[in-house]
Amino acid sequence: ADVGAGGGGGGGGNDAKDHEAYRELMAKKQELTQELNSYQEQVKQFKQGGKDSVQGIIPTDTKLNISLKSNKAQGTVELHLMTSNYSVIRAVVIFAEHLFDGEACMLHPMPPSNNVIVQISPAKDVQTNMNIKAMAGLSSNSVQYHVFEMNHTMPKFAMYHVVDSYSQKKIPEGYCQFYLSKRPNWIWNWLQKSFINIDNEMQQPRGSDRGLVLDVNFISLRTGEPLCISMTGEQGGCITIRTDDIEVAGELIQDLCVFLQVTELESTANFPDEMEKFKQVLMKVDEYNAVRLKLTAEMADSANLVKALIVKAEDYRMLSDMANLKKVFSGLQQTNGDLIAEYNKRANNHQSLLTQLKEVNMMIQKAAKLRVGNAKTRVVAACRQAIKKNSIHELFQIIKTGQDTSTS
Secondary structure: OHHHHHOHHHHHHHHHHHHHHHHHHHHHHHHHHHHHHHHHHHHHHHHHOOOOOOOOOOOOOOOEEEEEEEEOOOOEEEEEEEEOOOOEEEEEEEEOOOOOHHHEEEEOOOOOEOEEEEEEOOOOOOOEEEEEEEEEEOOOOOOOOEEEEEEEEEOOOOOEEEEOHHHOOOOOOOEEEEEOOOOHHHHHHHHHHHOOOOOHHHHOOOOOOOOEEEEEEEEEOOOOOEEEEEEEOHHHOEEEEEOOOHHHHHHHHHHHHHHHOOOOEOOEEEOHHHHHHHHHHHHHHHHHHHHHHHHHHHHHHHHHHHHHHHHHHHHHHHOOOHHHHHHHHHHHHHHHHHHHHHHHHHHHHHHHHHHHHHHHHHHHHHHHOOOEOHHHHHHHHHHHHHHHOOOHHHHHHHHHHOOOOOOO
16 A cells, blocks of 8 residues: 555556547547448448439449649649549548648548549749649449548659750750760669659650760750750760759769669769859959958047047036037047948848858758769869859859869
């Protein structure tokens, strides 16, 4: 009895946990019992036969087919859900990260149909697993529904619509080129995994260049900008990614290297539009730095003036010279106001400088993503060193070649 009394506090905690676990198990049991009863009722109705008795029971061989297609006109990816027979889909619920606000989407087709299309427009290039639940019944008046629960993967680059090389009106000026000793069908397997609507018949290049072993063209559903991926047999395999967006090129290279398990990769790149924008950013950084130094010097002068006026004001106070004391305090107030205004200018300039420095850092990271392994690390270190030396030419050369040619 004494032991029970002494351990009462701990025992109470364990009892609460036991009760909570018991409640959860009972709730689960009730849920499973209801599900079992529902199945038994369906089986009973099915055995009895008759049109009224089987209302809502779909055929046992019903399947839900899922596919993805790109809609160039709408600029979206279409998720197609279709039953294998006349059964209709009453409602669809999709759970997925990065695809919807609130990470979920619910759709009620009106009227219910055996073919439902869900328009999806991913904001970023991220591979996402979709958990799809679809309620299917015999007709729109069904009382009972079967819930199909399936998982389907949204490829990382689903927002790129494949087009024929002849219909590609614009060829991007920017490109990234690298060598991979891999067979073309390995690259093709990656394309089929990371994009949608890649047909096996496209594998054979249709262009006039006989050196090509692979040539695939895309249009971005977000921006309408072209993307071209080609491969020649040069040095075991020379891959060229043509796009005017350096970030897209980096994401493609990183995804390809993960798929092929490549740990080291060098590349050369040239993105004229991106480099011109980057040049403007670097010029703004220099401009903001010059303004910062000028404002700092002016604030130092104003601070010294404030100190001198305070000393002078104290002298007039001791001499009881109120007229001059008022003049000094008036000047002090004006100088203090100027000092506050200069500080606000400096704070705004500092914020603008930070914004541009973030852009510089982002560009370095984008350039690094064009490489893998030691080359990636080396590009980051070399770019930062070039910025410290304020050598724009050297910085651009590192981004293009991945090498610091000035030290070689």
